[in-house]
Amino acid sequence: MRRYVLTGAPGAGKTSILRLLEATGHSTVGEAATAVIASGQARGEAEPWTRASFIDDVVALQRRRQTQAVAAATTVQIYDRSPICTHALGVYLGYPVSSALSAEIDRITRERIYERQVFFVRNLGFCEPTAARRISFEDSLKFERVHEESYRAFGYELIDIPVGAPADRMAAVRSTISRPAR
Template identity: 70%
Template sequence: MKRFILTGTPGAGKTSILRHLEERGFDVVDEAATEVITRRQAEGDTEPWTRADFLDQVVALQHRRQTRSTTRDVSVQIYDRSPICTHALGSYLGRPLPETLSAEIDRITREEIYERQVFFVRTIGFCEPTAARRISFEDSLEFERIHEESYRLFGYDLVDVPAGEVGDRAALIAEAMTRLSR
């Protein structure tokens, strides 16, 4: 199975692109951090990313989703973020990286879980805050830089997905995944 990662700065349009790819028949594995934030906020924790165990929870959910998805009968999957993104998030937040994250990065590297080509969705020029995404546009650009550094640190090749219409961006990714899957 070929597993591709879609990543980029918050608010760049990843979710819209993923929904479009899903409509085209691609198997999509959703982002973990947003789910952890949403669940914790529903429980009354307004800023779960400030908790010491936040990164551990994200890593655990990413691991469960990735290992569960291996039972699907598909040849190509696309992941909304990966443990490398969690590395970038921890760096952005100025947090020490938990052992669970180091172990998961070691596992995905050793087992070659993801393709080395990562689709990096570039900013669309603004960032709309949400309950789970409280980041300014300026901070999102810094987060984008840290994401690039993290992926390069672990030996991934970035495939730029420039700003544009959602359908055009999804088509670019679909064509590239098809070509890379041969």
Template identity: 65%
Template sequence: MRRYVLTGTPGAGKTSLLRGLGDLGHGVVEEAATEVIARAQARGEDEPWTRASFIDEIVTLQRLRQLEAATTDAVQVFDRSPVCTLALATHLGRPVSRTLAAELERITSGRIYERQVFFVRNLGFCEPTSARRITFRESLTFEKVHEETYRELGYQLIDIPAADLPHRVATVASAIARHTS
């Protein structure tokens, strides 16, 4: 099984791209951080990312989703990975927790994800949501942290430039086809 990761800054269109790849028949796994935030906000917690346990909650959900993902798919595409969570911890100025370090070791030693990662570039804007409270300028800084984090860990970034959604879906699908044949 080949597990690919979509990464990039918030608001770059990763979720739409993931859904487009799912429509093409690829197994897809949605981002964990958005769900962790949504659950906390549903309980009345406005800014769960300020909580010390936030990073570990994301890592735990990411691991669970990866382990529970169907094993019948030849290709799976993940909206983010624990490497993204490391980038988030760095961006937030948080130390690398034992949980995050252990998960990074697991995915590295187990070769869980392909070393080629789809880096989805920003669209020139970032629309804030209840879970995404970041300005476009901040998103550019966060984008750079993601890029540096993946490169430092030895991943090869496949650049997915800003374009309309059908073009981006076709670009990723084509790259997956080249890598799996």
């Protein structure tokens, strides 16, 4: 199983690319942090990311989704973010690396869960706020740099997905995932 990750700044277009990949028959796994935020907000929490257990909740959902996705009969999967993104999120928010996050990063490294090539989706030059995404464009650029630093620190190779039409960005991802495994 080859598992690829899409990462980048909030609002960069990762989910749009993921949806296009899914529409063309690829196996995809959605972003966990947004789901954890939406769930918390549905329960009346205005800012779930301020909860002490937030990072661990994201890690748990990422692991659950990854292990459930293994059952899918496919050779390639594309993930909207990974535990390395959760590491970047924790660093950005100023949280210490929890034992759950550390253990999950150890597991994905030891088991080689994700391909070492990660698709870094570049920002679009703006960041539209949503209920789950309350970040200015300037702060999203800082967050983008933290993502780059986290992935590089853990030894991943970033494949740049430049600004462009969603279909062109999806085609750039497809050209890499369609190559034979190294």
